[in-house]
Amino acid sequence: MQINEETVKKVAKIARIPLEEQEVRQFAKEFESILSHFSKIEKVKTENNIISPLSTKNIFREDEIEPSLQKAEIFKNTKNQEGDFFVSPKIK
Amino acid sequence: MNKILKEAKKINREYNTFITINESFSEGIPIVVKDNICTLDLKTTAGSKILENYVPIFDATVIKKLKEKNFSVLGKTTQDAFGFGTFSTNTELGIPKNPFDKNRSCGGSSGGTAAYIKLSENVKYGLGQSTGGSINCPAAFCGVVGLTPTYGLVSRYGLIDYANSFDRIGPITKTVKDAAELLTIISGIDTKDPTTQNKNEDYTKYLNEEIKGIKIGIIKECFSEKIDENIKSGIKETIIVLEKKGCEIQEISIPITQHLVSAYYIIALAEASTNLAKYSGMIYGLEEKPEENYNEYFEKIRKNFSLEEKRRILLGTFVRMAGYKKAYYNKAIQIRNLAVKQFQEIFKKFDLLITPTMPILPPKFEEIEKLSPLQTYAMDFLTIIPSVTGLPSMSLPVKTKTKLPIGMQLIANHFHEKNLVKVGDAYEK
Numbered sequence: 422m423q424i425n426e427e428t429v430k431k432v433a434k435i436a437r438i439p440l441e442e443q444e445v446r447q448f449a450k451e452f453e454s455i456l457s458h459f460s461k462i463e464k465v466k467t468e469n470n471i472i473s474p475l476s477t478k479n480i481f482r483e484d485e486i487e488p489s490l491q492k493a494e495i496f497k498n499t500k501n502q503e504g505d506f507f508v509s510p511k512i513k
Numbered sequence: 514m515n516k517i518l519k520e521a522k523k524i525n526r527e528y529n530t531f532i533t534i535n536e537s538f539s540e541g542i543p544i545v546v547k548d549n550i551c552t553l554d555l556k557t558t559a560g561s562k563i564l565e566n567y568v569p570i571f572d573a574t575v576i577k578k579l580k581e582k583n584f585s586v587l588g589k590t591t592q593d594a595f596g597f598g599t600f601s602t603n604t605e606l607g608i609p610k611n612p613f614d615k616n617r618s619c620g621g622s623s624g625g626t627a628a629y630i631k632l633s634e635n636v637k638y639g640l641g642q643s644t645g646g647s648i649n650c651p652a653a654f655c656g657v658v659g660l661t662p663t664y665g666l667v668s669r670y671g672l673i674d675y676a677n678s679f680d681r682i683g684p685i686t687k688t689v690k691d692a693a694e695l696l697t698i699i700s701g702i703d704t705k706d707p708t709t710q711n712k713n714e715d716y717t718k719y720l721n722e723e724i725k726g727i728k729i730g731i732i733k734e735c736f737s738e739k740i741d742e743n744i745k746s747g748i749k750e751t752i753i754v755l756e757k758k759g760c761e762i763q764e765i766s767i768p769i770t771q772h773l774v775s776a777y778y779i780i781a782l783a784e785a786s787t788n789l790a791k792y793s794g795m796i797y798g799l800e801e802k803p804e805e806n807y808n809e810y811f812e813k814i815r816k817n818f819s820l821e822e823k824r825r826i827l828l829g830t831f832v833r834m835a836g837y838k839k840a841y842y843n844k845a846i847q848i849r850n851l852a853v854k855q856f857q858e859i860f861k862k863f864d865l866l867i868t869p870t871m872p873i874l875p876p877k878f879e880e881i882e883k884l885s886p887l888q889t890y891a892m893d894f895l896t897i898i899p900s901v902t903g904l905p906s907m908s909l910p911v912k913t914k915t916k917l918p919i920g921m922q923l924i925a926n927h928f929h930e931k932n933l934v935k936v937g938d939a940y941e942k
Contacts, residue, residue, distance in 0.1 A: 462844050510806055
């Protein structure tokens with residue numbers, strides 16, 4: 422496993438986490454040891470099964486109309502409100 | 514001021530057990546709750562700066578059920594942010610101190626709850642939440658009882674999630690009896706959490722039971738040289754007590770347990786990295802004025818994540834990336850499935866398995882600072898066994914001569930919490 426600073430920058434860009442140079446250096450060093458430890462699981466013999474063996478089943482509710490939240494409640498945790506809308510950044 | 518609230522403030526000043534104390538607490542049965550469980554009109558931060566001012570407009574299902582039984586939330590307890598930690602030190606909102614020695618950790622991530630339950634004279638019920646061991650670990654470090662129920666027994670609706678396929682809410686209490694009472698109230702099917710199963714029962718009926726003939730397996734790999742000698746001898750003495758009470762004890766080797774830390778962290782961080790994408794600076798949580806385009810604004814918000822939050826998001830993103838997913842994420846899922854199958858076979862022969870809860874006694878804060886992330890992750894290897902497999906488990910304080918507490922971990926088959934209650938309660942007596 423070879424994790425270098427370039428790999429960390431690439432992952433950070435995909436994850437949209439801006440990093441300081443010092444964080445890039447630290448993570449490159451740490452990730453190398455963490456991921457090479459993790460990669461030892463490759464040697465374990467397993468079946469090619471990625472479906473959970475737990476016999477759980479989904480539960481459903483009736484599709485009935487229930488009282489919904491009040492507008493004042495919905496906007497309680499934001500400061501970016503304009504009239505009856507949340508303000509969001511532009512998408513372009 | 515009422516004496517329960519007064520005690521909460523006094524303990525909090527000394528031990529940092531709360532992020533928020535409920536100033537309007539007046540009556541009802543007091544309960545303290547980990548701060549990643551949503552409480553109506555009471556601040557819920559998950560220990561993170563990103564949610565520092567979040568006030569839920571609803572109660573989590575477990576809180577709703579407790580309020581119906583006359584419980585009242587006394588306060589929201591300190592924790593590692595989003596549950597990312599083993600020592601309750603990964604947070605900027607207060608680090609709880611160990612009730613036995615203030616220079617030591619309470620364990621994590623439900624550290625504040627466990628410490629308060631140990632210290633309080635008025636409160637015996639607490640709620641913790643576990644992903645990789647965050648109920649059992651602090652229970653062990655603080656000398657109280659922690660019960661992590663089977664995945665699907667207790668609703669997760671209203672829990673601020675870390676890794677959805679592992680997360681569980683469960684009791685942290687003074688005694689096994691308290692834990693059985695609390696589990697009876699909070700468990701059961703919930704249409705708001707489609708993973709809940711209709712398998713709950715009254716767990717208090719398993720108190721004061723004979724434990725003669727109960728078959729207990731001692732997992733060999735969990736008593737290696739990595740475990741502190743005091744812990745090993747404390748647990749061995751406890752096993753002798755159980756044997757005298759009529760339990761049948763047998764050693765068992767389960768080699769797959771050696772690989773579960775890696776499998777756990779790969780899956781948990783993959784899930785965490787997607788969960789934390791919802792904190793985008795809109796609707797709730799940390800916000801700025803959105804002037805830039807979407808991606809720039811998203812980055813501006815995410816810059817505020819702590820170092821550990823960034824570390825886990827990046828590792829979780831990496832193991833899901835094209836070119837790596839098959840070797841890491843898919844392989845980890847296969848190992849998890851293999852482990853579940855092996856344990857289902859083992860529980861055809863055993864009623865319970867025993868391990869220590871933690872490999873070390875509560876460490877000093879200065880010792881924790883010296884640990885690398887990988888060394889810290891490896892500390893979870895015992896609690897990760899029931900976490901990866903979705904099995905129910907309990908950390909029970911053993912009677913010990915050491916000054917610091919020791920936790921013993923009992924693991925039962927899926928939905929067999931009754932065996933944890935039976936044996937835990939019989940040992941306490």
